[in-house]
Amino acid sequence: MRCWQRAIGYACIAVCASVVVGCAGYSDRVRDARAALDAGRPREAVTIFNQRLGVETAKELPSDIQGEKVLYVLERSVALQSLADYELSSRDLEVADKQVEMLDFTHSTLDDISKFMFSDDSGPYQAPAYEKLMINTLNMVNYLARDDLNGARVEARRLAVMQQFIKENDPKHAGVGSAGSYLAGFTFEKSRQPGEALRFYDEALQYTDFQSLVGPVVQLAEQDSYRGERIAQLVAAAAKNPAPAPPEDTGELLVVVGYGRVPAKIAERVPIGLALTMGSMYMSPASRAQANQVAAQGLVTWINFPTLPKPTRMYQVPNFAVDQQPYTFDVPVAIDDLAVSAWRETKGKMIASAITRVVTRVLAGEVTRRATGGGTLGFLASLGTQVAMTATDTPDTRSWSTLPARIAVGRVRLPAGQHVVDIAVSGEQRRQTVTLAPGGWAVVNLTVLR
Amino acid sequence: MTCKVLGVSRLWIAALALSALSGSVGCAHSTRAVRGDDEPGLDYAAMSTGLDRRDLQRMLNENMERMRTSAVVQRWASENRPAVSVLPIKNETSEHIDSSLQALISDVETKLIEWGGVRVISLENQQDLLAQIRKQYSEGFDPSQVARWGKQIGARYFVTGKVYTTDERVGDQRRVQYYMFMQVIDVETGEILFQNKSNVTKAIVRD
Numbered sequence: 001m002r003c004w005q006r007a008i009g010y011a012c013i014a015v016c017a018s019v020v021v022g023c024a025g026y027s028d029r030v031r032d033a034r035a036a037l038d039a040g041r042p043r044e045a046v047t048i049f050n051q052r053l054g055v056e057t058a059k060e061l062p063s064d065i066q067g068e069k070v071l072y073v074l075e076r077s078v079a080l081q082s083l084a085d086y087e088l089s090s091r092d093l094e095v096a097d098k099q100v101e102m103l104d105f106t107h108s109t110l111d112d113i114s115k116f117m118f119s120d121d122s123g124p125y126q127a128p129a130y131e132k133l134m135i136n137t138l139n140m141v142n143y144l145a146r147d148d149l150n151g152a153r154v155e156a157r158r159l160a161v162m163q164q165f166i167k168e169n170d171p172k173h174a175g176v177g178s179a180g181s182y183l184a185g186f187t188f189e190k191s192r193q194p195g196e197a198l199r200f201y202d203e204a205l206q207y208t209d210f211q212s213l214v215g216p217v218v219q220l221a222e223q224d225s226y227r228g229e230r231i232a233q234l235v236a237a238a239a240k241n242p243a244p245a246p247p248e249d250t251g252e253l254l255v256v257v258g259y260g261r262v263p264a265k266i267a268e269r270v271p272i273g274l275a276l277t278m279g280s281m282y283m284s285p286a287s288r289a290q291a292n293q294v295a296a297q298g299l300v301t302w303i304n305f306p307t308l309p310k311p312t313r314m315y316q317v318p319n320f321a322v323d324q325q326p327y328t329f330d331v332p333v334a335i336d337d338l339a340v341s342a343w344r345e346t347k348g349k350m351i352a353s354a355i356t357r358v359v360t361r362v363l364a365g366e367v368t369r370r371a372t373g374g375g376t377l378g379f380l381a382s383l384g385t386q387v388a389m390t391a392t393d394t395p396d397t398r399s400w401s402t403l404p405a406r407i408a409v410g411r412v413r414l415p416a417g418q419h420v421v422d423i424a425v426s427g428e429q430r431r432q433t434v435t436l437a438p439g440g441w442a443v444v445n446l447t448v449l450r
Numbered sequence: 451m452t453c454k455v456l457g458v459s460r461l462w463i464a465a466l467a468l469s470a471l472s473g474s475v476g477c478a479h480s481t482r483a484v485r486g487d488d489e490p491g492l493d494y495a496a497m498s499t500g501l502d503r504r505d506l507q508r509m510l511n512e513n514m515e516r517m518r519t520s521a522v523v524q525r526w527a528s529e530n531r532p533a534v535s536v537l538p539i540k541n542e543t544s545e546h547i548d549s550s551l552q553a554l555i556s557d558v559e560t561k562l563i564e565w566g567g568v569r570v571i572s573l574e575n576q577q578d579l580l581a582q583i584r585k586q587y588s589e590g591f592d593p594s595q596v597a598r599w600g601k602q603i604g605a606r607y608f609v610t611g612k613v614y615t616t617d618e619r620v621g622d623q624r625r626v627q628y629y630m631f632m633q634v635i636d637v638e639t640g641e642i643l644f645q646n647k648s649n650v651t652k653a654i655v656r657d
Binding site for chain 1: 548589618620622624654
């Protein structure tokens, strides 16, 4: 065999090998876990996430939470919450919280370049605003379900720091944390810090009409002078129809339900023409001209990029009963809508980077062809270059895909003593007995990830 | 030969460049367990914005040193070894540092014992009461409970504290300023006989 033929053979093997070992997208790697959750088997989903993390059980964390592992930890935390394993869920969320923050800080210009050059999912994962706020929100649920106000207060403070950061840097997303604000308000109310509670409730009411807050806000306003816009309105309305103070021998029950799942990103192929229509405004004039030229020559026909499938599911309103007496939830907070709107905002940029990468591949192939002297050898080398670059290019389908689509809260004042709480959501039911002390409180949670 | 020198070597260069490229996209790490004694500076480096042993010891030592030279310790000297108990230190921060603060209770007790002049009554053996105190802390501190706890424990004074934070995130940086307050409380009157504050700042900054 002639030397160049042997060399081409080796090159082809190398290219094929890189195709074989080339990574599937994130959504492919969590597909099995999502299927398990769809089938109502969260325990199986936890096992799959454990495998992805390289650990035997959910009690373990990998020694090194790098790359996608932070997402697997986040994914596992919600599956653990749905199994009512609040302690381990808290541990996962706290570890992931720190890692997500560090990833934000370590993100560099080089990462942006590599996103445009090599692969959409190269570089550290940058969580959108709603995901960051959901870390503290879900962890507050974990602590409140365990009757731990200390831990819930820490999460509430962390939420406040992040809310403030988002308000200052990304004001249009300031409202994504209304469920968290409600829980933070509840946490401070039960910690007997009425001022803090009112501040959080004011924030929650700014974005969601939580009817269950009317009574508590009016009572808290008697203990603290804080008057945000919504608080002032409620207090003024209550002054016209004053309600009696709650009897001392009663307690409060808060039911927090998470159900459904936010849509998970998937890879989608669209014709280059359509992609250019959607993404060209995010490209520089030079890149746009280059892409148009490559498309016109027929060198590129398809663009692969991540997308969110259209939500097709209608969620039924969950319900709950206490001692067989039915109660209603407040209007649920739609986390899936937040995911969709966050995606819409980055969609154009992602398509633009996908186009840029494809054009880069074609140009790199051309450079290789010329460098290797053209002809058959040049053609094969060019092809190899393009195949290898394609193999390393995966659409960025990374997202926290086990987040519940909706979060609903229901709140009832009940006589002190033992009560049986029944919750029904997404075809799953849970019965839990709670004991309320006079002036006390209890939080019951059900998370159903389907 | 030209083929060998130019064509093939170029091809291999291209293949190697691609391999390097693929390698740079993924990343491999190796980890190992280390011992603080074997790794100089391990205990010195800040790993996060949380409080580590060094921060806690620094804040505690500063507070205890102030307490040692305060009027309340002189008063103890004239009271023939009054009974003192150390209550949990309240976490009012944005970090989950409860277990670290729990560990500080023993450090405070150790210091008090080293000074002499007081009898230290540990709450370790009174878990029910400790749980009650923690719950009370959690749901808002009620000063009227202090006298009741004092009687139950048999303590004349309580040493306690709380840690607060100012937590800010700006751009690519996060700064957490910790303030540790330590107090000595007269069980009978609820009067604060000593109070001191020490500070530590932790941050994640961009190099």
